[in-house]
Amino acid sequence: xxxxxxxxxxxxxxxxxxxxxxxxxxxxxxxxxxxxxxxxxxxxxxxxxxxxxxxxxxxxxxxxxxxxxxxxxxxxxxxxxxxxxxxxxxxxxxxxxxxxxxxxxxxxxxxxxxxxxxxxxxxxxxxxxxxxxxxxxxxxxxxxxxxxxxxxxxxxxxxxxxxxxxxxxxxxxxxxxxxxxxxxxxxxxxxxxxxxxxxxxxxxxxxxxxxxxxxxxxxxxxxxxxxxxxxxxxxxxxxxxxxxxxxxxxxxxxxxxxxxxxxxxxxxxxxxxxxxxxxxxxxxxx
Amino acid sequence: xxxxxxxxxxxxxxxxxxxxxxxxxxxxxxxxxxxxxxxxxxxxxxxxxxxxxxxxxxxxxxxxxxxxxxxxxxxxxxxxxxxxxxxxxxxxxxxxxxxxxxxxxxxxxxxxxxxxxxxxxxxxxxxxxxxxxxxxxxxxxxxxxxxxxxxxxxxxxxxxxxxxxxxxxxxxxxxxxxxxxxxxxxxxxxxxxxxxxxxxxxxxxxxxxxxxxxxxxxxxxxxxxxxxxxxxxxxxxxxxxxxxxxxxxxxxxxxxxxxxxxxxxxxxxxxxxxxxx
Ligand SMILES: [Zn+2]
Numbered sequence: 001x002x003x004x005x006x007x008x009x010x011x012x013x014x015x016x017x018x019x020x021x022x023x024x025x026x027x028x029x030x031x032x033x034x035x036x037x038x039x040x041x042x043x044x045x046x047x048x049x050x051x052x053x054x055x056x057x058x059x060x061x062x063x064x065x066x067x068x069x070x071x072x073x074x075x076x077x078x079x080x081x082x083x084x085x086x087x088x089x090x091x092x093x094x095x096x097x098x099x100x101x102x103x104x105x106x107x108x109x110x111x112x113x114x115x116x117x118x119x120x121x122x123x124x125x126x127x128x129x130x131x132x133x134x135x136x137x138x139x140x141x142x143x144x145x146x147x148x149x150x151x152x153x154x155x156x157x158x159x160x161x162x163x164x165x166x167x168x169x170x171x172x173x174x175x176x177x178x179x180x181x182x183x184x185x186x187x188x189x190x191x192x193x194x195x196x197x198x199x200x201x202x203x204x205x206x207x208x209x210x211x212x213x214x215x216x217x218x219x220x221x222x223x224x225x226x227x228x229x230x231x232x233x234x235x236x237x238x239x240x241x242x243x244x245x246x247x248x249x250x251x252x253x254x255x256x257x258x259x260x261x262x263x264x265x266x267x268x269x270x271x272x273x274x275x276x277x278x279x280x281x282x283x284x285x286x
Numbered sequence: 287x288x289x290x291x292x293x294x295x296x297x298x299x300x301x302x303x304x305x306x307x308x309x310x311x312x313x314x315x316x317x318x319x320x321x322x323x324x325x326x327x328x329x330x331x332x333x334x335x336x337x338x339x340x341x342x343x344x345x346x347x348x349x350x351x352x353x354x355x356x357x358x359x360x361x362x363x364x365x366x367x368x369x370x371x372x373x374x375x376x377x378x379x380x381x382x383x384x385x386x387x388x389x390x391x392x393x394x395x396x397x398x399x400x401x402x403x404x405x406x407x408x409x410x411x412x413x414x415x416x417x418x419x420x421x422x423x424x425x426x427x428x429x430x431x432x433x434x435x436x437x438x439x440x441x442x443x444x445x446x447x448x449x450x451x452x453x454x455x456x457x458x459x460x461x462x463x464x465x466x467x468x469x470x471x472x473x474x475x476x477x478x479x480x481x482x483x484x485x486x487x488x489x490x491x492x493x494x495x496x497x498x499x500x501x502x503x504x505x506x507x508x509x510x511x512x513x514x515x516x517x518x519x520x521x522x523x524x525x526x527x528x529x530x531x532x533x534x535x536x537x538x539x540x541x542x543x544x545x546x547x548x549x550x551x552x553x554x555x556x557x558x559x560x561x562x563x
Binding site: 085086088136139143165167168170171172173174175176177178179181182184185186188189204205207208209210211212213225226227228232233236237239241242245246250254255256 | 418420421422424425426427428429430431433434435437438439441442457458461462465477478479480484485488489502503504505510513515556557560561563
């Protein structure tokens with residue numbers, strides 16, 4: 001037990017040292033992997049922006065993912081705007097800045113995509129848009145994506161990344177969880193396939209709704225997957241939580257995801273899963 | 287009790303009963319929602335139902351007492367009852383983690399809701415929680431998955447589900463039992479995406495600005511009724527017996543209306559209730 005404790009402290013010292021090291025590195029050239037703490041030359045992250053040491057998928061823009069994931073993509077609902085339901089001070093400015101940064105109207109990009117011969121509805125959350133938080137527009141876009149898919153008899157693939165609810169939209173953000181769930185249910189009752197792919201980090205209201213509602217749930221290596229934030233757990237419970245508590249590896253071990261898939265394998269895996277899950281109950285697929 | 291029923295769009299009913307009372311700040315309502323004199327879940331059950339049998343367990347490997355579930359009669363009809371309870375004695379409160387349900391509690395609630403559907407019983411849910419249990423153990427037991435499954439499955443349950451928030455309605459932990467056909471709030475209750483303290487510390491890096499946060503968040507029954515998040519407000523006198531009579535006066539006619547709806551229409555209305563946000 002004592003050895004175990006020492007190992008833990010050692011690990012933490014190592015993290016601290018690395019964080020310091022990261023700050024001293026010339027920006028944009030060397031990065032410290034936030035998961036394995038190795039310093040990585042930026043060019044070694046490659047096309048998929050993953051850690052060569054631990055396969056962690058660094059946080060990437062939705063539009064960059066579309067590039068390597070799909071063969072074609074037609075965006076939908078790019079013009080919906082939030083009504084700022086709480087009339088929250090400076091929220092408009094925050095939204096404007098996030099829009100400029102991400103070239104998105106909110107924290108998710110949605111549309112119809114193709115991989116090979118498979119056409120499906122695709123949503124990709126963007127961790128750079130106010131931390132991927134779920135606002136009314138996010139919820140509306142996900143809902144419309146499921147509604148479109150139900151109407152057109154298509155599968156849905158959703159990449160999640162979210163800091164949780166959009167605080168600036170208060171209770172209306174919370175209501176999105178039920179709104180989306182109802183659309184997911186209708187899609188599922190139509191016998192259609194929903195694949196959720198969890199990316200780093202996925203927390204709060206998104207974990208507690210559509211991220212965990214897939215027929216099949218995949219995760220990228222070392223994605224943080226949780227409901228409560230680490231700080232909330234530590235402050236409320238006065239409990240130091242293990243570093244890997246919300247790591248995809250631990251979530252897999254506890255039975256809440258089907259598999260961990262590395263970024264370079266995602267395209268082929270998704271194509272295969274779409275093909276595998278197009279049958280309908282009562283029909284024998286030929 | 288001063289009650290005036292006013293028909294609204296969609297045939298819903300608002301109870302306007304708060305005249306003559308002085309306007310309270312959102313901060314005061316938050317304090318009232320958390321008041322230690324507030325009725326407990328067990329007391330609420332014994333006041334509202336002539337009979338009640340508690341049913342335990344999630345049928346996976348656990349039973350969490352923060353949600354009391356069971357069967358009872360209400361106005362002569364068999365119902366399934368779910369109550370988030372903060373507990374009374376210190377020991378009880380610790381066992382119930384002060385009314386913060388662990389995943390097993392949500393799984394038990396869904397099991398009982400599915401059973402209610404099988405035997406065509408309406409579901410009455412009573413919510414008073416600061417939020418789902420934020421512990422390492424709850425994370426490993428899949429807190430997010432448990433809530434997500436409630437939201438998904440309840441969207442398709444073919445019996446009426448009526449919820450009353452009678453204290454704190456904390457975020458996803460409350461929504462998991464408030465995603466049915468009607469949600470009512472008692473006068474001294476709140477319903478929000480996060481606690482005002484958490485909200486202030488996230489947005490303004492200062493948890494002491496909770497009172498200000500409460501004002502901005504629109505978490506009071508009045509604000510939520512205006513925003514169409516809830517169906518109505520139930521007057522909450524300090525005497526628990528009188529309070530429970532008020533609850534019964536709202537539940538009985540509403541439940542009657544809901545049970546008369548064909549299942550397809552019930553589900554369509556439930557869907558529309560959330561689709562509008
Ligand atoms: Zn790494």
